[in-house]
Amino acid sequence: MIDAVDLKKSFGKNEVLKGITTTINKGDIVVVIGPSGSGKSTFLRCLNCMEDPTGGKIIFNGVDIADPKVDINIHRRRIGMVFQHFNLFNNKTVIQNIMLSPVLCAKQDRRKAIMKNLFSKNKEPVKSVAQIKKEARENAEKLLERIGLSEKADVYPSTLSGGQKQRVAIVRSLAMNPDVILFDEPTSALDPEMVGEVLELMKDLANEGMTMVIVTHEMGFAREVATRVLFIDEGVIMEEATPQEFFSNPKCDRLKDFLSKVL
């Protein structure tokens, strides 16, 4: 689904990614692990071009989205992202946070369809704006019910706890029906007691077959949920294995050293 081909990224003279090649298939749950400053977050952020790669390709559903000519916004709708610091829209209520992009994107598609209908004979059916909003709201309500925050629909994010914010952020990305969700250290900014509820939700998603790429320091979670673990250090993939193999039988020295520190 996502192919990273010889992915490179430099910030000025500092080369953070030095050629990463890997494939993320549908249904994969790839956990990325590495010491801080290793480039694991940069790698993740390059996958949806949140950082523009300076070299290499990212093939998403057959299109190289690292190409500046590609309309990245269309593809980002299909790639969810969850951040360390949640990045919920502070000026919108919880339900508006979830509905905003589905509504705006559907409206944009609607305008395009109307323009197309003007010039072609076979008219596509066009939804009314009210209908778009209604569907987005129903979907958002369903998602909020799923995470048990229905009664928080009309409050602002500033009133939520960290765990609640992160769960809202996860369903916000779910509302776009993404093919894959990228998690950038989703539990690192949380109080320890809130980590569980977020991991629980991520586990649920994993069980439903959602494709996920997760940068995390939660080794237990990686061992339990991942289908594949990547160890990135100094801008390259040092080791790539199933979790059993990865944790019980690490091959490269860097990884052995790293695991001895964190486990």
Added chain:
Amino acid sequence: MKIQKMIDKFLEVLIDYKGYVKVLEGLENTIKIAVIGLIIGVVIGTLIATVRVIPKYKVLPRILNGICSFYVGFFRGTPMVVQLLVFYYVVLPLLGLKFPSVTVAIAVFGLNSGAYISEIMRGGIQSVDYGQMEGGRSVGLSFGTTMMRIVIPQAVKNILPSMGNEFIALIKETSVVSFIGATDLYVAFNYIGSNSYEFMVPYLTMAIIYIVLVCLITLLIKIMERSLNKSDRRS
């Protein structure tokens, strides 16, 4: 006794000689120039501020950024009076155009405050956590949409006090439009003063009117702040 006489003279010119028509016209122009100027300024300022925070890897944003810097440099680098005179007596005649002086004043005030507001707005935009932009981009919204829906509304909240300052400054600076022959409060009260040979009361009244206007604006800003702050309140 003397004061009583002064006030009588003032009222005589104000009412019997239709001075109040001038005053109302002046008041109307003052408010018109400041309010419409501010609105134009906000639109221009927001556009410029947005251009100036676009990441600059590509050529087009760089060119736009250059143009905007020049614009801001020009309008902040020359006094308002000079801009009014240049537009009214140099630029428009050169273009062969003729506009009423109030229209020119509105345009110049708009262009001028646009330059100041762009910097205020840029500060506001940069005060919003970059994560807000990333959050918007990650769900497939474009730079412009995220800016308009997410970042600028939060920026506006942060810069409201400075915007109040700007609005107050505009109201007070309208007193220079008489240079191009527009009637504002100063012209109106000057007219009354010269007709009654007595300036103390008219100018004092003028000062009070300015103060009242500024108080009203302060109140308005306070109300706006309160309504915009509802997303911060923990209820």
